[in-house]
Amino acid sequence: MRKLLSVLFLLISAFAFAQPGSADAQYVKDNYEKFEYQIPMRDGKKLFTSVYVPKDHSKQYPIMMDRTCYSVAPYGTDKYKTSLGPSPLFLHDGYIFVYQDVRGRWMSEGIYEEMTPEKETHATNKDVDEGTDTYDTIDWLIKNIPNNNGKVGVWGISYPGFYTTTALLSRHPALAAASPQAPIADLWRDDGWHNGAFFLVANFGFYPGFTNRQDDKPTQRRGKVFDPGTEDGYDFFMKMGPMKNTNDKYYKDTIRLWNEMLEHPDYDQHWKDRNVLYHLHDIKTPTLVTGGWYDAEDLYGAINTYKTLVKNNPNTPVYFAMGPWVHGGWSRGNGDHLGDVDFEQNTAPYYREKIEFAFFQHYLKGSPLDLPKVSVFQTGVNQWKTYNTWPAPEAKEKNLYLLPGGKLGFAAPSTDKNAVKEFVSDPSNPVPFLNRKSMDMDRDYMTADQRFVTSRPDVLSWQSDVLKEDMTIAGNIWANLKVSTTGTDADWIVKVIDVYPDTAKNNRWSAKEVNMAGYQQMVRSEAMRGKYRNNISKPEPFVPGKVTPVNFELQDILHTFKKGHRIMVQVQSTWFPLVDRNPQKFTNIMKAGEQDFQKETHKIYTSKQYPSFLKVRVIQ
Template identity: 75%
Template sequence: MKKFLLILFTLSSVATFAQRRGGGGPDAEYIKTNYTKYEYQVPMRDGKKLFTSVYVPKDQSKKYPIMMDRTCYSVSPYGADVYKTSLGPSTQFVHDGYIFVYQDVRGRYMSEGLFKEMTPELEVHKTKNDVDEGTDTYDTIDWLIKNIPNNTGKVGVWGISYPGFYTTASLLSRHPALVAASPQAPMSDLWRDDGWHNGAFFLVANFDFYPGFTNRQDDKPTQGRGRSFNITSNDGYDFFMKMGPMKNTNRDWYKDTVKLWNDILNHPDYDQHWKDRNVLYHLHDIKTAVLVTGGWYDAEDLYGAINTYKTLAKMNPKTPVYFTMGPWVHGGWARGDGENLGDVYFGGPTGPWYRENVEFRFFSHYLKGTPLGDLAPINAFETGANKWKTYKAWPPVEAAEKSLYLLPGGKLSFTAPAGTKETFDEYVSDPANPVPFTPNKTMGMSQDYMDGDQRFLADRKDVLSYTSDVLDKDVTIAGNIWANLNVSTTGTDADFIVKVLDVYPDTASNNKYTRPNVKMGGYQQMVRSEPIRGKYRNAFDKPEPFVPGKVTPVKWELQDVLHTFKKGHRIMIQVQSSMFPLIDRNPQKFVDIMKADESDFQKATHKVYTGKLHPSFLKVRVINDN
């Protein structure tokens, strides 16, 4: 379900993204000259056949390991005489010599079978008909090893986004020939990765994805692609406000024709439907070496990368598990230099370093036996300071937990509030006037919102801001952040969104990527943001209403960062209750939001408490604050 918005990327670019690592043009002629393409229908244990393209080096004087990408986005181009213009994770692989395999997963494009959204994995396979992505991977590897000449008997798998999920699932094949795998920006928990963030539905990331993604809903192989909606507006805020409640998506656009969209509308809670699609539950007894890769500014699958690594490391302590996080958007390490995101400059190229010194070295070592060198278990880019750091574990063991308190008067401090007086800040949240997530008109999920300047919200009365004193030393936060708010509301449901910002000094200079009419002096860079739908504050599978006026604790994870707030900067925390249309509107009434009527939407007054009696704070992990 990877949300490369089809507004921002053509469907064909989505379909081939995971195949175009490092760019396509420069290697096109080399591939035609040095590789031969074959196409096969590889049989699975239940009799279904999966369409598989295989590119074999023409030099057959030696044996080659296999690199495989299993995808739901098509292995096109089809035809043994029509070649991809790039192969493997990056250009280094093409010139080093591998057998490259691309496979349409079950139920997609030219493969037989019925497609299931993030196929539920089975712990036990009693009969040949008990199949999942693990068994399909096993059967594919077994067939390749036995039928493709001059292979070494070693297989590596990689994939980005949805193919990242299939890479994770490949680990569950537990085939002895699978010696290396790299899930990159992998979907891991469909409800938590792409659909909902702590129960808040990511609207623009999902709405226009499914029409193009759904090229077939039957067992009839086809090269045809789905067709995106014909939306003429470029103003997502206006478009979705006029569309109204979520149930209107079917009335006006989907027409009740796409099962995958109906699954979203019919399962807003984290029920068994979604729990079955959480691959993290199954990541035990893994022997394959793994490299998990993600980006700090991945608007789609930040959770997937971080939690795939953490789960693998915890459940498989004797298995080599590597983790790389860079200053990238979704898949940004695979292409381009990775020098900036929007106005924020990272000091130089970051993508090439990863491709050459981490990814290529990892696969080369485990598939060809080359030296691993000084490849650290953890390679993480420290934003703010703009430098690569290495660690033995994540979060770093040297990071000490501290609390960052929201204080009266819009203050922010590591010192807890004093006094006995009850204090709070309040604002009116109006679903008819939700807070925008970006200052620009867009129908897509502009990825630079992840580190975007928040000064455009300065006049909003429904955004609370808490700011530290000017820092007299660098403060580095490493690891996950937990919001701990004490709130009350006049409604029976509410979203709460916490944003962590790095406020630049007024003297900050522009850089070569600073856009016209933007000044980096006073820039309010978002470092991390994350919502929670309040009714899920105690359990994602058991929503419960707020009691109007009652002070209520709400706690949720903002996910991990590695960021240094430099001396002379300030730390800011913002709290708000909408972020539209990135997140759908909460009616602020305890109802099934996917079936809510326009009449259910109501204003509500929310209070955030800031005193000693009911403190609100963020738990952070600080490496160096002295």
Template identity: 80%
Template sequence: MKKQLLFAFSLLLLVSVTFAQPGGINPDAAYVKEQYTKYEYQVPMRDGKKLFTSVYVPKDQSKKYPFMMDRTCYSVAPYGTDKYKGSLGPSPSFLHDGYIFVYQDVRGRWMSEGIYEEMTPEKEVHKTNNDVDEGTDTYDTIDWLLKNVPNNNGKVGVWGISYPGFYTTTALLSRHPALVAASPQAPIADLWRDDGWHNGAFFLVANFGFYPGFTNRQDDKPTQRRGGRFDPGTNDGYDFFMKMGPMKNTNDKYYKDPIRLWNEMMDHPNYDQHWKDRNVLSHLHDIKTAVLVTGGWYDAEDLYGAINTYKTLVKENANTPIYFTMGPWVHGGWARGAGDHLGDVDFGGPTGPHYRDDIEFKFFSHYLKGTDMNIAKVNAFETGVNKWNEYKSWPPKEVEDRQLYLLPGGKLSFAAPAAGKDSYDEYVSDPNNPVPFLNHKSMDMDREYMTADQRFLADRKDVLSYTTDVLANDVTIAGNIWANLKVSTTGTDADFVVKILDVYPDTASNNKFTGKDVKMAGYQQMVRSEPMRGKYRNSIEKPEPFTPGKVTPVNWELQDVLHTFKKGHKIMVQVQSTWFPLIDRNPQTFVDIMKCDSTAFKKATQRIYTSKTNPSFLKVRVVQ
């Protein structure tokens, strides 16, 4: 789910502007009106509720067509049978190839009846007609379409990005025999882990501005009314959130408690039953539908969702065709534009068209229309060297687990620390002077932060850096990364953030995307980063305090990468305890962070141990 309001509604405009010609003319818009007839229906569900559904049917009725369906909480606008979308389907290739396109407002959103639940809990058993969820709603919709829309070929495909990616995943749980192909793209899989909290650290700037605009209704009354945009009155997120104070002030100062979905987040900071019910991964078994899971290495919202949806489907459905594509994209970046860079980092050419034409279109065409297909089970873009790789599985089997050690003196090495005294590095973490995650003012979770140059933090005493010698050979890592730190703190709670950086040589040249006043020589490109809220180090369900001064292991996953650190580069690891306002501030005292006041915020001294007795390291998978 996209936590930036502008992106949520840009999906509605995507088909109107993405493929426009110079001069603002969109040739697809005219084609849609010429070649398709639009219908609107209120499709009945088994419990009597009706879901608003737009259906675009080819005017050429000389042959039968498969369905392509997108279920969304972001509106199927425009409403009215005389008002058409500017394009249809995942890309123009679908529009011109001929499908019956279906768009549906999910239960409780926009023009559909019912009460909306964020990531509706799925039920394993449906004993009565009142036992409904997104799986049953999809089943009932497909059944209705097959019986009521003429000239269909009896086959259905579903796709969606972000929240609609989640609805695509839940479509699999309908287990309807006519659903033969589905592509969850950047899907939410576990709301606590995807968009809300990363290992217990709350993603503040991504969530805060989203809910006012997202919450256009909290009742059973269909409406086309949009939510209201929150105006912070500034573009300086760092300053705004510092002045806001502790998390409880989001309601005390701004929301005034009316937003149910926001309050659910504030009332459930731990991974309790509320969030367990919203983890769709546990339901992904007995799937017969062919699946193409798609994600981006630089998806700041739902990287976890894409990777773990794929891994779970493969694990639980050994005989089902499961495909996986990961490119150098931000959230939804494969669906539009070239995908040729992010911020200052050049990916060597367009990557989006390859996915849209050679993978996505061919996948659906094969399963819905019977055309030939020659797609590898895994297509993954290798950043650093900018090339596509094909694998039979992910992560690839040709890897070796290795440990990258943090050593005394700011060194980083695959060699373990030598015997000696119990060495450590320390810094004072002050929640009232947190480390910024951007080097410029913004009220958003600017997606470029995931590849951004980290040299702007060079003078921060509360950021530790560990660097390898210049690499004599390329080092390629593929798969997930685990941080294994030995730490101590003078507080009773603490966050730890680990960032892996690719340090360019001093001879590196600028590229055509390099920003003004930026030099790629010595650039410190972030490759992967993740926070860990220390009180969840042993259990995300039952937080526990640190014992001040006690050496304590803190381990967490930094998620998957496919990246080559080239010969002549260096690998750097940075460790810090604040990352603001990307994540909220940890008071560094053991309290309910969503409800505490400003008196709970205390400075603390953090130690990162670097000795043989207490080693700190990253576990990485190195390609052989």
């Protein structure tokens, strides 16, 4: 894969144009006939749709549909995809496979909007969104494609996962099953900003390649890949300077979707309109939500799509699967490791057969189903766990305190002495998020060894005693920090780390230069742009020197810190170039100049009066 694009674009492209093997490619040509249609929508626009129909007409088949903004290529009825469906299991079992370019993308008519705002009511034919487009598509397919059995399933990963979620909003009676996988749910919170901290390296290289058209004229032309001329992302983005230079130096205001990002740094109405979670009510379609614990793009989307569906639709069958995967990692490969971390089994094939295929077979073909509502992989001990609900009901809330002297424990601090740690955060020397040169958001950063930054003076650490028994955290983590700064803004990054014992042995995936003894495996991490600490829609400055609470969610995990290991928590204020640099001055960072960036001193309080802690859910 080329390293010039962001990981997000690379991985999604892999789903669209994967080359699984000559055997499947030949099977598609031998057993399926391809058709192409321009399906009319209620407002008169037509959406380009490829349909692969089994040549065996002796029986009826359910429809499996993937709606995408990443192209249904190859185009032409004489050119075939090399595989069909979520996995080859579907290809060989027999379905009608449908792929559609969504409105405004590739060969479909209309103007594209990122995460099209959904409407609660559709009074006229002009009131269109992804829900109505899906309804009109399903209705046309059921009435016009021969030998269908009247049942439709929809699936998709990442952006197509979002379109799968919006398929639920079509509420078409023929929609029998849907599986949003790594779905974007809230663009401001998923791929763009994490609690207001802009994920720079994930987005910067994505939009040029993604932007193949900005008008209503269908095309097969691809977007132009941005070439930074280097593999060193840290050096490239430091030399680029403030965020406004993305246009001043490179894009020249030519990319509409990039400009929308720059023009809306706050969680304003622009982003609220694109939060699909608000609309997930009155859903009747059985749904399987899938995600990966190490999904750097859309972890929030998978977890919160599931939680919202369950909360708002208690009588609808909603299933949840989370494995030790990166973005889309369950759809291909073995899922047996990430970076240096060994999962000791092939988790992805298990998911594809026992969960995904079983789910759709049941709801589309009537096969028996013995699938727990929640199937989650427990990292650390590397085993599958099943529950009726998530988070695990036996997990009990506890506070894990940052203590004086760099200690970490469940007992609250009992003193105010030696209970402040401080560091100087310098935007001209930010903490790197990778221990190597890269222009990408490399997928293994989420489990990477953190020893390369532990000794930096601008990275603070707290560590537990050696665990005398296994301890499992099962559910979401909330950081509750008490901080102060000499400036008026600051980012706060919290990392939860599994520290291996000195006796740990290398495994089959350990890199040559890595020693697993003492390995500091990042388990969960998250950033918070401090000015959004009270309201993500209304930023406010810090009062210099004032002790201030900063609370934010780190998302869910299911991880066992094994006996003999330690738990570590790190806090820092830069994480570059994963997160753009905060000038540490209350300002619109997207318009800040070089003169706005300044060193500031930050303090973390761990005292009886001002305790800092993580709220966790513990199984012990």
